[in-house]
Amino acid sequence: MDARQDDTRGIVDPSGLLSRVRFRRHLPAEPLRPYVEWYWLIDWDLPEPYVAHTVPHPSVNLTFQWDEDAGPPYAELTGVALGLYARRLTGRGRVCGVKFRPGAFRPFAPEAPVSHWTGRALPAGEVLGQATPEEARRIVTAEGDEARVRALDAFLLSVPHTADPQADLAADLVARIRTDRSVNRVADFARSQGLSVRSLQRLFSAYVGVSPKWTILRYRLHDALDRADSADTDWSGLAATLGYADQSHLVRAFTGTLGVSPTAYARAVRGD
Structure with missing residues (x-):
């Protein structure tokens, strides 16, 4: 189930990030692999805030997130970020992320070119109607990595998509x-x-x-x-x-x- 764990390309100061969070990657179910490069899971429990920086890949990311300082779990879609991406981590939190293969997101949202999402982060439900708050809660509260991966698989397989x-x-x-x-x-x-x-x-x-x-x-x-x-x-x-x-x-x-x-x-x- 493990995807490449040693690929830190794009992460700014990877040793600094990995000393503060639990970061794992897992492969999706076989039918999803033409579209999804990997799932990425992060958990943290920090005594003081930390700002993580990345130089993003040309990928669309779908994330299901929980941060105790930000309210209930939520789902977010992030288009390709053109510049440096910063995320402030505080207290306890968790992210269950989907990194789509560059070029392979559009089958899930064929109504618009992928450039429409470039540089934007927005509620995932605006693009994928199945990404409800209830679905976000189900994914981020699943117990253990295998359960979270199964939940991500089930979600993506429920979203209509056609080979392109x-x-x-x-x-x-x-x-x-x-x-x-x-x-x-x-x-x-x-x-x-x-x-x-x-x-x-x-x-x-x-x-x-x-x-x-x-x-x-x-x-x-x-x-x-x-x-x-x-x-x-x-x-x-x-x-x-x-x-x-x-x-x-x-x-x-x-x-x-x-x-x-x-x-x-x-x-x-x-x-x-």
């Missing part, structure tokens, strides 16, 4: 961008896939929610963040490897998203 070849194509293209470090230019990538740049852009707007260029840059920024806590990082070499024009371009992208330079981030994470 365009969603499959979009998910496959994003996966290639994520894993192939040679993908740096949109025009070259579109040509290699037998698509025009405009067709690729329309597909990403409708199914991913962000542009191909944004997706390339976000995954390369994840790579930079993953290596930034090393004292001996060769930023010039890393910039070349990740397809940035030069080191200054990488530093500007990193600083523009996280609000601190790579070296300042590395010092903070290491406690220098």
Whole structure:
């Protein structure tokens, strides 16, 4: 049942977060795996507030949440976040989250392009009518991980969805961008896939929610963040490897998203 537990790409200061919360990932039921990358479960009981930061993936997330300081359990849908995402954790709380595969959410909400939800967080019931407060309570109060996973499976399987070849194509293209470090230019990538740049852009707007260029840059920024806590990082070499024009371009992208330079981030994470 376990999904990859060691993938912390996109989490800012992962050791700081994981020392404060219980964080687990689990795979969904087999019929849901074309759409859902994994479920993520977090529980916390903190003596003092903590702000968790992430540089989000190009994914839509559905979360069922309970925070003792925020009232009863609720369900939230979060589109692709364009900048740094911050979540303040206080007291005790729990999140049962669904990370959709990039490009694979639209079969559950075909009425609007995924770009409609980009940069937005809203009550999930406005998009998925089945995500009621009662359903949120049922999921977050389930006893133990296996019960919560079963509850998430049951919920998603109850939401009407139909296989969509365009969603499959979009998910496959994003996966290639994520894993192939040679993908740096949109025009070259579109040509290699037998698509025009405009067709690729329309597909990403409708199914991913962000542009191909944004997706390339976000995954390369994840790579930079993953290596930034090393004292001996060769930023010039890393910039070349990740397809940035030069080191200054990488530093500007990193600083523009996280609000601190790579070296300042590395010092903070290491406690220098």
